[in-house]
Amino acid sequence: MKINYILYLSLVFVLNSCNSTKNTSEISKTDVEIIDEVAENGSEFVSAASAEVDKLVAANLHTPFTKLEEDRTKNFEVNSGVVITPTISAKKTGNQMYHHLQESTLYIGSSYLCDKCPNVHLSAASGFVIHEDGIIVTNYHVIAPRDSIKYDGLFAVDHEGTVYVVTEVLSASKANDLAILKVDTMGTKLNALPLAETELVGEDVYMMGHPFKNTFFMTKGIISRKYVNSEKSQPKMTITAEFGLGASGGPVVNDSGEVVGVVSATRANYTGSGKQKGDLQLLLKIVIPVSQLNNYVKSDV
Known part of the structure; x- marks a missing residue:
């Protein structure tokens, strides 16, 4: 009888241990679950920029995309003529680098009227400043989209949300997927990134x-x-x-x-x-x- 009682206690202990393990497993599974989230700061940033672009297009204060397409053809595979002054820069910490890049990186977007709502939208791409007077670089495929959407204009937005109108394509290279553009800075001097002479494998x-x-x-x-x-x-x-x-x-x-x-x-x-x-x-x-x-x-x- 005493032996049976001991076996009973052992069985209860084992069962409780299994339940405990199961519960722990379920909790762990919940803890590591990844939930998809929208890029909230990005959506807010883009929405504000789109609203500003809508005002510029409505007031006809933009450069028509058709004119930029003409520039792209005229200045295909030519030197932009932009003069860049070489500068020597000191090494930066990761945090210093973030702010260094943020001040010169731009959100590039072509504006178009949505066919599903009455709002103006911006396509999403990137670019950066290479001259303080509003000379920026992006990809050729950014200014020559393959889709059939009718675009109104091309715009650049800095990290503070200021919208600049792209006024001219100074150089376009399809083979190198490069485009050098001019934006209207409205008299503001932009923060330019220096260009290295070359690139080194492993750096x-x-x-x-x-x-x-x-x-x-x-x-x-x-x-x-x-x-x-x-x-x-x-x-x-x-x-x-x-x-x-x-x-x-x-x-x-x-x-x-x-x-x-x-x-x-x-x-x-x-x-x-x-x-x-x-x-x-x-x-x-x-x-x-x-x-x-x-x-x-x-x-x-």
């Missing part, structure tokens, strides 16, 4: 852009490779710093804050081939080297 880099409308988002990595694109025969490079849709045209800088590249594209590599794609193995982050960008500006040295 630390920082990137800033607006991936998926997560505005002024900075990541860090290295330059992992330089190569020549077989299709366009143009130099490219890859970096390990993360970026995604909306970061196109964003600056990539070295640890002194000098531009070493321009965000361009991503390429996914899977285990399978053709239509039978397997697991995603490698996502390449493709960047235009600054040595290519330097071909479209002039130096005063």
Whole structure:
């Protein structure tokens, strides 16, 4: 009888232990659950910029997108004529780098009237200032969208929410996916990023852009490779710093804050081939080297 009682107590202990483990497992599962959230600060930022753009378009204070398309054709593969003064910069901490990039990085957007609501929307892309008088850089594919949407104009927005009208395309290179634009600064001097002479494989880099409308988002990595694109025969490079849709045209800088590249594209590599794609193995982050960008500006040295 005593033995049966001991067995009974042992069974109760084991059952309670199982329940305890189950409850702990359920709590842990809840704790690690990831919930999708919208980029709230980004949505608010873009909404405010869109409202300002709507006013500019309504008052006809913008440059028509058709005029910018004419500029793009006229200045295709030409030097912009913009004179850049080389500067020597000191190395920066991560926090210093964030503010350094934030002051010069822009949200670039083409405005269009939505076909589902009466509001004006902005497409999402990135860019950065290279001259205080309103000279900015972004991608060619940002100013030459493939879709059939009718755009009103092109605008740049700084981190404080100030909207600048893009007035001219000074240079456009499809092969290098680069565009140099002029914005109306309304007399304000902008904060320009210095351009490095070249880019070095293995050096630390920082990137800033607006991936998926997560505005002024900075990541860090290295330059992992330089190569020549077989299709366009143009130099490219890859970096390990993360970026995604909306970061196109964003600056990539070295640890002194000098531009070493321009965000361009991503390429996914899977285990399978053709239509039978397997697991995603490698996502390449493709960047235009600054040595290519330097071909479209002039130096005063």
